Amino acid sequence: MGFLEIQNVRFSYGQQRNIIDDVSWQIEKGEFHCLLGRSGCGKTTLIKLAAGLLQGEDGQIMINNKKVTKPSNEYGFVFQSPTLLEWKTAIENVLLPIKLKRKMNKQDQEEAYNLLAQVGLAEHIHQYPSELSGGQQSRVAIARALIQKPIILFLDEPFAALDAITREELQHDLLQLCKKQETTVLFITHDISEAVFLADRIAVMDRGKIIFDTIINLERPRLEHTRYSVSFNTYSKKIRDVMGSKHL
Template sequence: MPNFLQLLGVSYAYPERSAAVSAVNLQMAAGEIHCLIGRSGCGKTTLLKLAAGLLSPQHGQVLLNKRAVTAPLPEMGFVFQAPTLLDWLNVRDNVLLPLSLHRAVTPDDHRQAEQWLERLGLANVSQVKADKLSGGQQSRVAIARALITRPSVLFMDEPFAALDAITRDELQHDFLKLCQAEGTTVLFVTHDIGEAVYLGDRVSLMQDGAMSKPLAIDLPRPRSATLRYAAPFNALCAQLRQAMDEGTTHAA
């Protein structure tokens, strides 16, 4: 579906401040991973909140599968920079939290949680309290918690920014494999150009509330760790960096 998630002329300004997002258009296909990059304060997180229904646009419209988005929907998942796990719960119960908030958890739910933890390399810590985990493990639990509801679209706001480089690379690889296996549509905010190129089908640059025409990332999938050292990958990173330095943002 070429227009699964649509932002149509979306604008938003905070009180007594200039526009954080100005007349942005974005069309995402089902199963697409679209990355937004830009410096701090450029409007990318505000745009993600608008797309997810966490903010209401002052102008324009957001559509998900042709339905107007006025609030977060059940088929949406979220992962933010801080994992925000509940320290007094074990890992499995943290993963089950989105289900337990709405209904009684079933034995099948427990089996699914264990399966997600196994897919994310956490099977051996399912009974461990969340505050005993490393930063990378906590991020993996946050991803499992978001995916257990099998959302059709996942909104991610710099979820790996606080991790060390090696852990971040490993988690990017595992996350990408899961999303492609599930066919999950992802809107991913990052300030890391290399992360955007590695994960994205397309990448858009945001500056001063405006968004560039998306850059198609024509790299093979599945993506391997060695791709990061290949000439085509580095050329795309250089192209995006040059656009960021030159301020060549045009509304899409």
């Protein structure tokens, strides 16, 4: 059994039957998996089911040998929008999950500062979201998700609205942070290159089903030259061919 185990899960919205149609998937502890698919294929619904934000009709989802029935403080979630509180500074936003759970201490504040420093925001900790760029806001959101050292991190297209260079920088930062904390990750994206750069394994969804998956056997750490290697392009083309096939 994997660290995250999705077993024969189904889910429907009202009259829309089988948004998720008998999906099974597993992620081993410490692995980074990406889920790809066109808009409306069900990938966001699946990640919400895995995180306990939705409940399936059939099947079950297990994380660390515990059945998922609701969201947990042990899970981190980063949405498409950073969803920062505008009246709180960067470091206050990062510390929010701690403050909501218990009284903060000096170690919490040091950890928040260290996380922000690791994503290049050491000089911006007292700035408000309106004073930060989109990429900086995304960095704050990632630091906030990691402050409690979650056993698993769910990310739903967190870099979709960013420019290409900022996006690549954040991909690199995310990999470093997750490796340091040994975090298990399920990451949703539309971007094939992003998935190949980040993932240990990629799954492609269509019409509520996983129709293809592959292990990404590229050297780690993933570096800038990785994006221009022959192997990287081979994986990218294989996945593009699947996503572009006529039956989709």
